[in-house]
Amino acid sequence: MIVASWNCRGAGNRCFPRTVKDIVYKLQIDVLCLMETRISGTRADGVIRKLGFSNWIRLEASGFARGIWVLWNEDSMHVDYICSSTQIIHCKIVDVKHNESFFATFVYGETSPQKRIPLWLSLKAIAEATEEAWLVIGDFNTFLDTTDKMGGSLANHGAMENFADCIREVELFALPIEGEKFTIxxxxxxxxxxxxxxxxxxxxxxxxxxxxxxxxxxxxxxxxxxxxxxxxxxxxxxxxxxxxxxxxNIMKKKKQVIHRLEGIDRVRQNNVNGCNGETGTPNSSMLPLRYSTEDNELKRFKMIMGTGSRTRRS
Incomplete structure (x- = not known):
């Protein structure tokens, strides 16, 4: 069984569903938690339905911040909601295939150390009521050691101590890291x-x-x-x-192609207006031999840039 969490920093992008599907398929994720989704209501429901999961629990975003989604497929996993707050979703997960179960708390901590205090209190309360296996996963917006952070503002040692005290008191331990430590x-x-x-x-x-x-x-x-x-x-x-x-420079190349084609169109229009004989056919010898090549190049750039052409077609 694979349980994963991702601070996606917004789920409103139109490419987001495809990205999630690719990640889930490649990593064979059974339960996925998305944090800081930044969308809620019917818009969130619409995005979730495109992610390929049959069931979900959603903690609404607050304006354009926060938001926690827990997603799974009912045919292989059962996730029973227990409780939640503005920073956690706590539930029980049952692996149907292997008949195994454990408790899981999905976390997205506040950025302010003061506002994270209720999070530590919630974890301590859950620990007192939990005797089975317990997984705590997510983004705490703080860390246990300065080596867990790269760049940005200076470490807040007071916030680190609060986090470490909570982990020690609830008797959790950090899972070892495999692969890249920093993924941003x-x-x-x-x-x-x-x-x-x-x-x-x-x-x-x-x-x-x-x-x-x-x-x-x-x-x-x-x-x-x-x-x-x-x-x-x-x-x-x-x-x-x-x-x-x-x-x-693609845009510069596109402008050059369009400029050449506009000149070619003017020549074509002049040839159409000056037809040979009674049949009304244009003098093909006057048509630029490069027209077909240039037209294909324009189509190529239209596909790339997703924009229309200003050139006319007779």
Whole structure:
């Protein structure tokens, strides 16, 4: 059985359902908890129905913050709701295939140390009432050791002590980490501005890349015999470099193609207006031989950019 949690930082993106389905399929997840979904009500219901799960428990988001979803398929798992608060969902999970059960508390802690105090009290109360196996999983918005954090603001040692005290009192222990310790990737091209600060270059995958044969080698070489996160970092750097040298500026290329096609259309219109003989057929010898090639190129760029053309068709 695999139970997973993910702070998705918003579930409203139209690509989100497909992303979740891919993760669930690849990792064979049985119970999934999504945190900080930032949507609620009928919109949340609509997104959840696209994720491929038959059952769910939802803790509503507060405005554009918070939100906890627990999702599973009833044919293989039973999840019985017990209680919840603004920071937890507590339930009992039964593995139907193996006839095993345990308690699980899914956590999304407040960002403020003061507001996390009710979370520690809730966990202590649950511990006193629980004698069976108990899993606590999620995002506590704090950590036990400074090595568990990379970058950002300085560590709040008082908040760390509160977390450690709670873990010790309820007699929980941390599961060992396998694979990458940090899974959040920030892309930075390493260039400094005149003010001495690093400038960030956001990474965006371009559909045009998949049309280039040489792009396959960029993908293969990035993930060759490395962990996924390390491969992702290598891919981002390699793809940006490859894009600069091979693809170039797609919008600029598109404008150039459209400009050429507009000129070709003007020639075609003139030829149509000056027909040969009584049949009314245009003088084909006057038509640009490059028209077919240019038209295919325009179609390629229309597919890439998802926009219409300003050129006319007779």
């Amino acid at each position: 990737i920030v892309v930075n091209d390493g260039q400094r501005t005149p003010q001495g600060k690093y400038s960030k270059r956001l990474f965006r995958y371009q559909s045009a890349w998949s049309l280039e044969e040489s792009f396959k080698e960029v993908v293969y070489s990035s993930w060759d015999n490395v962990e996924w996160c390390e491969g992702a970092r290598k891919f981002e750097k390699a793809a940006l470099s490859w894009n600069d040298t091979v693809v170039g």
